[in-house]
Amino acid sequence: MPVGAASWSFTEDDFGAITKSLERFLFDSNARCALLVDRAGQLVATVGEKPKFDPTAFATLTAADFSANDQLAKLIGENDFNSLFHQGEKESMYLADIARRVILVVLFDNRTTLGLVRLKMKQTVDELSKLFEAVFKRAAGAGAPPNILAGADDEIDKLFQ
Amino acid sequence: MxxxxxxxxxxxxxxxxxxxxxxxxxxxxxxxxxxxxxxxxGKLISLATETERTLFFDFLPVDLGTIRGFKTRFHLYTVPGQVYYNASRKLILKGVDGIVFVADSQIERMEANQEAMQNLYDNMSEYGYDLTRMPFVIQYNKRDLPNAAPIRDLQAALNPGWEVGDPSRMRNAPDPYHQGEQLVEQLTSGEWVERAPYFDAVAVNGDGVFDTLKAVSKLVLKSLA
Incomplete structure (x- = not known):
């Protein structure tokens, strides 16, 4: 039995690739902003228009939203809902699962349509899924970035004095 | 995670x-x-009912300082206390790195404490997490109340210790927070047990709140080191 939840990390190269893929998606779909959130509620990346809300709180609620809907899916006999859509009067959001570990949230307004966002999102989801699968595979095996906290016991002690 | x-x-x-x-x-x-x-x-987010009972969770992000040039951000969550919200309780545990069990010291709440502790073990093991090997601390809250049970009774009921299987860990480990007490010790029966660190608290006055938070955060960072 594993001790607890696995740790994962991503490098600046990963970040660059994620950002590039999302920027292209935003350009193609005319959506305003894309956020990536991990299933534990931590914000991974934000691309596009800078959100006016608190992105940390937003990330947490997104993960909770997705988890709650996963359970609802199970209750009706589905494995999960791999995407969710929340419609507002002016602003809407579309959420999609990436490699079962990360959630892509897209915010868009009436400058585009749900159809276009969905269509363009499919390719981005595939791209990001591949990217994140590689990141998680690396976290599980060799080739992970060196543990920056290794041997930092003294520094940790000092932080909490 | x-x-x-x-x-x-x-x-x-x-x-x-x-x-x-x-x-x-x-x-x-x-x-x-x-x-x-x-x-x-960051902001304190509360998903509560009209009567201020936590419905889904409360959430607060805090930065606790910098280590090796990296900012340490801790996301603090609470779960709903009532058992009938178990589905949402369990969701919050997803990807957890450290647990604080807040026990109510009042004698009348002993059974509720035990029930919640059992429920915590059950929910953790459903995710495949082993609570006994994770950063885990216990806080005995409401120590100021006249009907608070003695710490010794609370420890016996909620933190009796789990068996240590790994021979390399079978040596006394003093409790850094309570002089003269051990976190790992050998019982008279010969069995080695380990207990979670515990803290006294009166959370309404803030007593023990930061001691608890510091202890669990330190354990979490050390588990990554």
Whole structure:
């Protein structure tokens, strides 16, 4: 039995690739902003228009939203809902699962349509899924970035004095 | 599931406050929120019912300092205390890095404490997490009340210790927070047991709140080191 939840990390190269893929998606779909959130509620990346809300709180609620809907899916006999859509009067959001570990949230307004966002999102989801699968595979095996906290016991002690 | 972001130079960890209803989990977060400088914390998000019972969770992000150039961000969550919200309780445990069990010291709440502790073990093992090998601390809250049970009774009921299987760990480990007590010790029966560190608290006054938070955060960072 594993001790607890696995740790994962991503490098600046990963970040660059994620950002590039999302920027292209935003350009193609005319959506305003894309956020990536991990299933534990931590914000991974934000691309596009800078959100006016608190992105940390937003990330947490997104993960909770997705988890709650996963359970609802199970209750009706589905494995999960791999995407969710929340419609507002002016602003809407579309959420999609990436490699079962990360959630892509897209915010868009009436400058585009749900159809276009969905269509363009499919390719981005595939791209990001591949990217994140590689990141998680690396976290599980060799080739992970060196543990920056290794041997930092003294520094940790000092932080909490 | 701690996340290390090399691009923004952040280490993100998730800590969950678990325990019986009305035990003081939200009060812990509120105290941290009130005391920490606004530059180092985010908004306190509360998904509560009209009667201020936590429905889904409370959430507070705090920065606890920098290690090796990386900002340490802790996301503090509480779960709903009532058992009938178990589905949402369990969701919050997803990806948890450290647990604080907030026990209500009042004698009348002993059974509720035990029930919540059992429920915590059950929910953790459903995710495949082993609580006995994770950063885990217990807070005995409401120590100021006249009907508070003695610490010794609470320890016996909620923190009796789990068996140590690994021979390399079978040696006394003094409790850094209580002089003369051991976190790992051999019982008279010959069996080695390990207990979670514990703290006395009066969360409404803030007593013990930061001691608890510091202890669990330190354990989480050490588990990554």
């Amino acid at each position: 701690s996340m290390i972001n090399y691009a923004s130079r952040e280490i993100n960890c998730k800590i969950v406050y678990y325990g019986p209803g009305l035990g003081g989990k939200t009060t812990n977060l509120e105290h941290v929120y009130g005391k920490v400088s606004p530059d180092t914390r």
